Amino acid sequence: MSQMGRRDFLKLGALAGIATLPLSMVRIAFGKPEDDFTFAYISDSHIQHIKGNQFVRNWDMGLKRAVAETNLLVPKPDFVVFGGDLAQMGTKEELDHGAELLSALKYKTYHVMGEHDYYLDLGKYWEKLFGPQWYSFDHKGVHFVVLNSILTTDEWTFKRWPTAEQRMAEMAGLDNPNGSPFMVGEAQRKWLKEDLAKVAKTTPIVVFSHSPIQKIFKNWNFWTDDAEQVQALLKPFQKVSVVYGHVHQIQYNQIGNISFNSVMATAWPWPYPQSYVLADSHLPVLTVPMNRADPFFERDATGWQYINTRTGRLALNYELPNNTKRQVAFNAKTGKPQDMAYQDKKNRILPQDHY
C-alpha cells in the first residue's frame, strides 16, 4: 500500500486551515499510486423545518458550507457519501430542502439512512429521493456496503404509537428511554451474507452505516443491537473498515479485523456520555478509550477529517475549529487505533510513520 501523498495532504490541510468545515475526505491507497482514489463524506445535517419556507439557518449553513467545500476539493473525490440524518423530523419539507442543498454537489452521491430521516414514514419518501435503503457497489477494487442500521422491531415500529409523528418524536430524542435500540435486522443480514459471498476475502470492504455497528452506549443509541451478528459476517475479510455518523463526536475502535471510525456532523456535537468514564461495564466491547467533544463549545466535533486507509486500516486527521488538531492512526504494534497526542505515550508512533 502506498502512503497518502504528503503534498496532497498538505494542500488539503492548508485549505482546512482557512475554513474549518464539517467534511471528511477518505483516501483509499493501493500499491500502485495510480489506483488510489478519494471520496468525501458529509453527515448529520439535521435540516429542520420551522414553517413555510423557513428552516433553522445554522443547520442549513453547516450543510451548505460542506457542499461548497466538497466542490472545491483537490484532489477531486470520486464520489460523496451522505451519512444520514439529513432531516430532523423526517418531513417531506426537510428531506426536499436537504436534497436541494445536496443537489449542488458536482459528484455522484451515495446516501445512508438516519433515524431522523426514517421514523416518520419508515423511509418511503427518502427512498423516492435517494433510492434503496441498503445496497452495495464496487469501486476501483473496493467493495462498498451501505446498511440501514437504524431499524427496530415490528412491535415498536407498528404497534406502540398512535401516530407516525409521535413515533418520530420518540426516536428523535437522544436520551429518551422510550426510544428503541437500533438494529440491522434479519432481512438485511441475510442480504449482506449473500452480497459478501460474491466478494474475494482479500478485497477491502468499507461499510457505511448510520449508527455504529458496535455497542458503545445504549442509553443514547450509540449502539446497534445485532452488531455482533453483522461483525461475524465481516470477519472472514482481511481488511474491513466501518465508517459511521450519528454520534456527532470523534470515536474510533478496533474489534478483531474491523476498524471503526465515526465522522463528524455538520450540525452540532453531542457531548461525551458521562458513562464512558463512570461505568466500564457499559462498554463491553470498547477496546480503545475515546476522546471527548467539548459540550460547551457548539462547534466542537464539527470540522474537517481526513481518512486514509493505507494498509487497509484507517488513519484519521482531524482539523477542529479553535481546538487542537488530532491524529488517530492504526498502531500495528498494539493492533489498535491510537490517538497520536493523547494515548499510550510509551508506544506512540510518530506522524511520519503514517504519511
Ligand SMILES: [Fe+2]
Ligand atoms: Fe445525527
Ligand SMILES: [Fe+2]
Ligand atoms: Fe442519528
